[in-house]
Amino acid sequence: MVSDKNSVERIIKNPNLTQRIEPDWCDRPSIEVAPDLIGCTLLRQMPDGPLIRALIIETEAYAPGDPACHAYRGKSKRNAAMFGPPGHSYVYLIYGMYHCLNVVTEAEGIGSAVLIRALSLDSLPPQLTPEQAKKPHRVAAGPGKLCRALEIDRSLDGVLYHPANGLWLEHREHSVSEPDLVQTTRIGITKAAEQPWRWYLRDHPAVSKK
DNA sequence: ACAATGATAGTT
């Protein structure tokens, strides 16, 4: 079970068993990619040295024709990456102080993406605030918090998920059992709020909200 | 319940 602590430790000890997620895998509807990304690994080569591996615990899908999707009203400077090729990032600033990280889905020209909402980190980034150090399992519990922890901002907008860019994805090493994958409604939106396009690992301590 | 904080989209 992926949420089991021993499984996480096994993944950390066997990094050579993993396989990078490539753009073609992301070339399908965000509503399919979002649940499939649960249990996959996000890797971040921090600018100042350490490599951080993180299990994806929580995602949300944003689709074409979805009023809650940033791409709903067409292409703009901010959301251009959503219309770009799959397997790239879309990073935006929200509420003037937090960044959010997405995986772009579907072919170029189609505006859709998966928001990464929570991660379980294998190691803690340097320079934690006392607040963060107190609850290490919550350091990446939320889309704004995970970008702060991994030093992700708009300079990483529109880049290919690839080691060369210091940011990439790897496939699951362990399957996620059906009962552990919870599907529910998205958080923090007012439009299309009834769509059940959020997924998370049941009972995982890094889930942003119940 | 609400303030922090800035970019964006829609309206004068």
Added chain:
DNA sequence: ACTATCATTGTA
């Protein structure tokens, strides 16, 4: 130019 809104978070 002005204003409401926003895929959030921490504090009260």
